[in-house]
Amino acid sequence: MLKRVYFDIDGVFTNLTSFIEKYYGVTFKDGLVDFLVSETNMEPSDIFHKMLLKELKENKIFETLPRHHYFDEMLELMKDCVHEGYKVGFLTSLGELSIVTENGHDGGEELVNQKLKWLKANFPQSLLDKVTLNVSFSCKEKANFARPDTLLIDDRSVNCDDFERAGGHAFHYGHDRHSKCILALRTLLFHD
Ligand SMILES: [Mg+2]
Numbered sequence: 001m002l003k004r005v006y007f008d009i010d011g012v013f014t015n016l017t018s019f020i021e022k023y024y025g026v027t028f029k030d031g032l033v034d035f036l037v038s039e040t041n042m043e044p045s046d047i048f049h050k051m052l053l054k055e056l057k058e059n060k061i062f063e064t065l066p067r068h069h070y071f072d073e074m075l076e077l078m079k080d081c082v083h084e085g086y087k088v089g090f091l092t093s094l095g096e097l098s099i100v101t102e103n104g105h106d107g108g109e110e111l112v113n114q115k116l117k118w119l120k121a122n123f124p125q126s127l128l129d130k131v132t133l134n135v136s137f138s139c140k141e142k143a144n145f146a147r148p149d150t151l152l153i154d155d156r157s158v159n160c161d162d163f164e165r166a167g168g169h170a171f172h173y174g175h176d177r178h179s180k181c182i183l184a185l186r187t188l189l190f191h192d
Helices: 016-024 032-040 044-059 071-083 108-122 140-145 157-165 175-191
Strands: 004-007 087-093 132-136 150-154 169-172
Touching: 004 071, 044 108, 071 087, 071 175, 087 140, 108 132, 132 140, 140 150, 140 157, 150 157, 150 175, 157 169, 169 175
Parallel strands: 004 087, 004 150, 087 132, 150 169
Antiparallel strands: none
């Protein structure tokens, strides 16, 4: 029986993808990584690290990200989870910013502060008072939060696979099939 629900932030509440696509003028479907690798000759992880670090420090990207198109419905889902008695939290990863550089985990603390500010600006305080913010160093380490009574809602299928392999439950959310996802989630969480 499910007792706890974790919501991923980027790709579920924020629209990080559209921001990056706009910034580089290409889409992920067109092969953003391939494009950047061919342009720069760097390894993909190195590219994202440098790109995100620059955006983080110069433009405070994670403080100013656009809301996802379906933000309101996901917010309602989160509120209903709290109302139904689930323990609810955000589960977000430092991702590419957790790569160890000569400066250590450069950017990690700044990233958490910016994410916190984003949450405070976009969620009612009455809800934030009832949920937790959980941070993992890498996407892979999200699986450390997996328990048999815990559901992760995440837009990366690999995160979902890792979470399930570690003994938790996971739901692969995608905004391109939002209506189906929200229906399935509501059935899973409130009607089973
Ligand atoms: Mg995500």
